Amino acid sequence: MATGDRKIGDVLLKLDNISLSFGGVAALTDISFDVRAHEIRAIIGPNGAGKSSMLNVINGVYHPQQGTITFHGNVRREMNPHEAAAQGIARTFQNIALFKGMSVLDNIMTGRNLMMKASFLEQAIWVGRAQREELQHRRKVEEVIDFLEIQHIRKTPVGRLPYGLQKRVELARALAAEPSLLLLDEPMAGMNVEEKQDMCRFVLDVNEQFGTTIVLIEHDMGVVMDISDRVVVLDYGKKIGDGAPSEIRSNQAVIDAYLGVAH
Amino acid sequence: MADPSARSQPDTFPRLLLQHAEVRPKHPACREKDLGIWQTWTWGQVADEVRALACGLAAQGFRRGMHLAIIGDNRPRLYWSMLAAQALGGIPVPMYQDAPAAEFVFVLNDAEIAYAVVEDQEQVDKVLEAIPQVPTLGHIYYDDPRGLRNYENVTSFDRLQEIGRDFDRAHPGWYDGEIEKGAPDDVSVMLYTSGTTGKPKGVCQTHSAFIASARGGCTFDRLTADDSVLSYLPMAWVGDHLFSLAQWMVAGFTICCPESGDTVMTDLREIGPTYYFAPPPVFERLLTQVMIRMDDASAIKRGAFHHFMAVARRCGAEILDGKPASLADRVQYALGNVLIYGPLRNVLGMSRIRVAYTAGAAIGPDLFRFYRSIGINLKQLYGSTETCAYVCLQPDGKIRFDCVGMPAPGVEVKIAASGEVLVRGPMLLKEYYKRPDATAESIDADGYFRTGDAGVIADDGQLKIIDRAKDVGQLAGGAMFAPNYIENKLKFFPHIKEAVAFGNGRDEVCAFVNIDMGSVGNWAERRNIAYSGYTDLAQKPEVLQLVRECVEKVNAELAHEGSLSSSQIHRFLILHKELDPDDDELTRTRKVRRGFVAEKYKALIDALYDGKTIQHIETLVKFEDGRTGMVAADLRIEKAKTFPEASAQIAA
Numbered sequence: 001m002a003t004g005d006r007k008i009g010d011v012l013l014k015l016d017n018i019s020l021s022f023g024g025v026a027a028l029t030d031i032s033f034d035v036r037a038h039e040i041r042a043i044i045g046p047n048g049a050g051k052s053s054m055l056n057v058i059n060g061v062y063h064p065q066q067g068t069i070t071f072h073g074n075v076r077r078e079m080n081p082h083e084a085a086a087q088g089i090a091r092t093f094q095n096i097a098l099f100k101g102m103s104v105l106d107n108i109m110t111g112r113n114l115m116m117k118a119s120f121l122e123q124a125i126w127v128g129r130a131q132r133e134e135l136q137h138r139r140k141v142e143e144v145i146d147f148l149e150i151q152h153i154r155k156t157p158v159g160r161l162p163y164g165l166q167k168r169v170e171l172a173r174a175l176a177a178e179p180s181l182l183l184l185d186e187p188m189a190g191m192n193v194e195e196k197q198d199m200c201r202f203v204l205d206v207n208e209q210f211g212t213t214i215v216l217i218e219h220d221m222g223v224v225m226d227i228s229d230r231v232v233v234l235d236y237g238k239k240i241g242d243g244a245p246s247e248i249r250s251n252q253a254v255i256d257a258y259l260g261v262a263h
Numbered sequence: 264m265a266d267p268s269a270r271s272q273p274d275t276f277p278r279l280l281l282q283h284a285e286v287r288p289k290h291p292a293c294r295e296k297d298l299g300i301w302q303t304w305t306w307g308q309v310a311d312e313v314r315a316l317a318c319g320l321a322a323q324g325f326r327r328g329m330h331l332a333i334i335g336d337n338r339p340r341l342y343w344s345m346l347a348a349q350a351l352g353g354i355p356v357p358m359y360q361d362a363p364a365a366e367f368v369f370v371l372n373d374a375e376i377a378y379a380v381v382e383d384q385e386q387v388d389k390v391l392e393a394i395p396q397v398p399t400l401g402h403i404y405y406d407d408p409r410g411l412r413n414y415e416n417v418t419s420f421d422r423l424q425e426i427g428r429d430f431d432r433a434h435p436g437w438y439d440g441e442i443e444k445g446a447p448d449d450v451s452v453m454l455y456t457s458g459t460t461g462k463p464k465g466v467c468q469t470h471s472a473f474i475a476s477a478r479g480g481c482t483f484d485r486l487t488a489d490d491s492v493l494s495y496l497p498m499a500w501v502g503d504h505l506f507s508l509a510q511w512m513v514a515g516f517t518i519c520c521p522e523s524g525d526t527v528m529t530d531l532r533e534i535g536p537t538y539y540f541a542p543p544p545v546f547e548r549l550l551t552q553v554m555i556r557m558d559d560a561s562a563i564k565r566g567a568f569h570h571f572m573a574v575a576r577r578c579g580a581e582i583l584d585g586k587p588a589s590l591a592d593r594v595q596y597a598l599g600n601v602l603i604y605g606p607l608r609n610v611l612g613m614s615r616i617r618v619a620y621t622a623g624a625a626i627g628p629d630l631f632r633f634y635r636s637i638g639i640n641l642k643q644l645y646g647s648t649e650t651c652a653y654v655c656l657q658p659d660g661k662i663r664f665d666c667v668g669m670p671a672p673g674v675e676v677k678i679a680a681s682g683e684v685l686v687r688g689p690m691l692l693k694e695y696y697k698r699p700d701a702t703a704e705s706i707d708a709d710g711y712f713r714t715g716d717a718g719v720i721a722d723d724g725q726l727k728i729i730d731r732a733k734d735v736g737q738l739a740g741g742a743m744f745a746p747n748y749i750e751n752k753l754k755f756f757p758h759i760k761e762a763v764a765f766g767n768g769r770d771e772v773c774a775f776v777n778i779d780m781g782s783v784g785n786w787a788e789r790r791n792i793a794y795s796g797y798t799d800l801a802q803k804p805e806v807l808q809l810v811r812e813c814v815e816k817v818n819a820e821l822a823h824e825g826s827l828s829s830s831q832i833h834r835f836l837i838l839h840k841e842l843d844p845d846d847d848e849l850t851r852t853r854k855v856r857r858g859f860v861a862e863k864y865k866a867l868i869d870a871l872y873d874g875k876t877i878q879h880i881e882t883l884v885k886f887e888d889g890r891t892g893m894v895a896a897d898l899r900i901e902k903a904k905t906f907p908e909a910s911a912q913i914a915a
Binding site: 138139142143145146147149151152154155205208209 | 297409410412413522523525526529
């Protein structure tokens with residue numbers, strides 16, 4: 001009984017004819033698709049299909065040789081990750097990228113970094129604006145902690161946590177940035193069934209509660225078909241399918257890519 | 264209320280609430296940790312919140328005599344809901360929040376629930392799942408709105424209070440009138456028994472019974488408005504109702520609700536309650552955690568810890584009780600207090616504790632002594648749902664681990680010829696709901712309630728519980744067989760979590776054992792024993808040897824206990840899965856359903872008595888999310904050494 005009045009809006013992000021190559025290796029060839037506001041958009045494909053490269057293009061880590069990206073109506077060829085973050089794009093990584101020695105709370109606080117306006121000196125002596133700001137950011141972070149049900153590990157160093165919880169902390173940090181577009185790179189990889197169920201629920205809740213648009217890469221087909229609104233399928237850097245989960249399920253090119261074809 | 268004496272001693276919970284709001288409006292009444300910060304409500308605020316809530320319920324059609332289901336973790340708003348129902352002359356029915364929807368159905372139907380206040384989406388989903396089978400249920404209110412935005416036919420707590428405030432403005436004085444109508448003999452709460460046998464029964468308790476029990480307890484331990492408690496035990500349990508509601512209302516102290524079930528330890532430290540209540544497993548888990556961490560500590564710390572713990576074992580309990588101890592011991596203990604005991608109490612969140620109680624099951628002597636020796640005034644009490652958890656209490660300074668205390672003020676205790684403990688007093692239940700047969704059976708002609716426990720009164724007047732009366736049986740040789748007594752001895756070892764002994768009508772005693780995953784797992788890791796999970800670990804030869812040593816120690820003790828010496832355990836096995844309430848093997852209060860277990864694992868019992876050495880078993884298990892799976896294993900049956908009967912001697 002999850003979705004209800006959640007309305008899929010206009011196009012938020014549009015990728016046109018994106019091509020990316022590293023030397024002679026073509027990672028992405030002439031890919032176009034769009035992401036609508038408030039939807040959950042999945043990118044799937046076999047290993048090496050170019051899924052992570054696609055995310056890296058979206059948040060500016062890689063700069064495509066051809067094609068344009070339209071985000072919030074602004075057309076661009078390239079930008080750096082810092083700008084992407086400032087425009088409201090947050091992400092998690094396939095291999096967890098947290099500060100292992102820092103507590104969960106501090107890790108999530110780093111997600112607010114871009115919004116801190118106080119100067120270094122003000123923060124060092126913690127007066128006036130710096131103090132007000134930190135209290136306000138801490139409140140937001142606490143809301144995220146409450147949302148993801150990780151109160152019990154608030155003060156635990158991240159390195160001591162099991163894998164599933166670290167993934168959740170990473171999601172928390174991304175959420176703390178209050179993104180309008182959230183990129184999740186295999187949020188459920190390596191999890192057991194129970195952890196996957198939890199994560200699915202959190203992804204759906206984020207989408208429903210905050211209206212966040214989500215682009216996710218996932219290998220678990222059950223998960224993808226269950227939670228996403230539309231799916232893009234990549235294979236060898238090319239787009240071979242795009243549509244609702246039910247269409248993808250019966251798309252012959254997709255079935256061939258996953259199961260192989262007789263030659 | 265013209266009579267001034269009646270004014271000073273309110274006789275229903277809603278009147279007590281009004282009195283606190285008048286006498287100490289600014290005093291903190293409850294706290295809850297929300298978004299990482301402890302939020303406080305004063306008595307004045309609580310009275311307002313309850314008023315709005317009660318009026319809201321009334322506006323929605325809730326009337327005198329109706330039942331209000333309350334389902335969720337300990338939340339201030341759920342406690343307020345109880346008071347709101349009582350103010351309207353309704354009866355709150357708190358239910359175990361961890362039970363699956365299927366188990367809700369029986370209670371919801373039995374109590375003809377039409378209104379329910381629940382905590383969050385999880386509970387709303389479960390109640391909605393139960394609705395098709397519960398025709399009466401029509402009104403559901405929730406506390407935490409998360410994930411519930413698009414639900415239909417459920418109302419938020421805030422909205423309910425809004426409706427209530429409007430209703431209150433439109434009907435001034437109506438609320439006070441309803442409280443006026445309440446009488447001390449009205450049923451104040453209905454608590455369902457955990458149902459060790461058969462279906463749960465609704466125990467109807469009156470305002471006067473709970474208030475008398477709470478007053479007795481507060482006087483006995485000198486509890487005042489300045490005390491504070493952590494409310495973290497299931498709200499459906501009589502113990503929580505006595506400590507977090509009845510005594511809260513009588514003494515006017517502060518109750519604190521933890522942030523979530525997983526944060527209780529941290530919250531305990533932050534709050535530092537002065538009055539604490541926990542069943543033995545909680546104390547056990549705390550001690551196990553301390554011991555595991557000490558094993559990983561540096562050699563110096565470990566050395567200091569073990570040295571001072573030896574000192575504490577020698578004289579700590581005596582010093583706490585004000586009994587004589589040598590000067591050298593006192594000096595050592597004072598030093599230990601600075602270096603070890605104080606910091607340890609702080610880590611446990613028990614720095615400020617004046618009185619701590621344990622009840623619900625027998626507590627191991629080592630465990631009990633550990634807490635007392637580091638200066639925590641841990642005591643035992645005895646009671647049941649039918650007696651408002653108030654029958655016997657241990658007075659300060661007269662502490663024995665094998666007894667549960669003296670009869671509490673106003674309570675009469677006697678032992679029937681059959682050995683069963685009978686009690687009489689103001690705390691007795693009014694009746695079992697819709698079960699006059701059960702009510703008549705449990706209360707005898709003289710007004711004594713049959714507790715169902717077998718016990719004796721020790722020479723100093725304290726009550727000693729031996730076992731459940733119906734569980735006490737005989738071995739084929741005619742000797743008494745008290746399974747609980749044996750199981751408790753086994754469970755006192757940190758490596759053994761649960762045990763079930765068999766022997767009624769048989770020649771010898773045999774037992775099932777559940778190992779404690781935390782404790783044995785850590786033990787195995789330190790010895791480089793690799794294992795994949797519970798089932799695997801349980802059948803490791805080293806683990807079987809470890810458990811055998813425990814069993815043999817129990818046998819050695821039993822050999823010294825006269826008639827019980829023939830109850831020594833001859834053979835045992837370690838079960839392939841943990842006994843679990845989801846599989847109906849335990850009650851929700853974690854007591855073994857003996858008959859059910861014996862039937863379910865009949866093949867294993869036969870194997871124990873046939874003298875086999877190995878037995879294959881497959882069992883269906885239910886997971887938390889309601890799915891099922893199979894667990895299969897070959898269980899080894901182990902023999903344990905038994906000892907010849909030694910001359911009986913009195914246990915220390």
